[in-house]
Amino acid sequence: MQNYKQHHILLNIVTAIAVTMFFSCQSEESKPSGMLVQKEAPIAEAFEVNLKYTDSGRLTAVLKTPKILDYSNKSFAYHEFPEGIILDIIDKEGKVSVVTSDYAISYQQTGIIDMRGNVDIKTADSTHLQAEQLYWDQKINWIFTDYPYKSFLPDGNINEADGFDANQDFTILNSRINDGVMFIEE
Structure with a gap:
């Protein structure tokens, strides 16, 4: 049971890091085009x-x-x-x-x-x-x-x-x- 909890905690930490990296590495090109237009307008x-x-x-x-x-x-x-x-x-x-x-x-x-x-x-x-x-x-x-x-x-x-x-x-x-x-x- 304790091994299961450690595995579950480790899985949650890995998932949190992966999600954080996914959103922080998003490029400018994938942002809504309205944001880029306003920056240059x-x-x-x-x-x-x-x-x-x-x-x-x-x-x-x-x-x-x-x-x-x-x-x-x-x-x-x-x-x-x-x-x-x-x-x-x-x-x-x-x-x-x-x-x-x-x-x-x-x-x-x-x-x-x-x-x-x-x-x-x-x-x-x-x-x-x-x-x-x-x-x-x-x-x-x-x-x-x-x-x-x-x-x-x-x-x-x-x-x-x-x-x-x-x-x-x-x-x-x-x-x-x-x-x-x-x-x-x-």
Whole structure:
């Protein structure tokens, strides 16, 4: 009888360990799919957005987009604009420069906005720049890319290059590997 009790206790312990191991070793893939979707889903979505940015009471920018996905729940938080943006940047004199792109992503920790697909900038002084990809560092007001771009200057000059970096106002422009058309007076 005592041998039977020891055998029964041992069987219960082995069963408990086996059940514990079975449930603790369950893979991510076997969990309900809703759990995985929530882990990767944005914390919020907004549609037909028209955001206005101010600095010391002065309107500095207006951002329009059909859709924003908010991933501020991630360790490296970001906002995604999967359907593109239209950004009006307003200088201190009230002049407006317009930036558009097919897609954008804004990283909160670094202040960098990555714009991709038909990036188009039209400055208040009639400079026109086209690129496939462009970064804008909001903290230092600097724009840069390593991808080809084309610019059309107000004086008729055209410049094509394989990358540049510039301040937000384009008063400083460092262009790399240039090719273009310049008009010079004799």
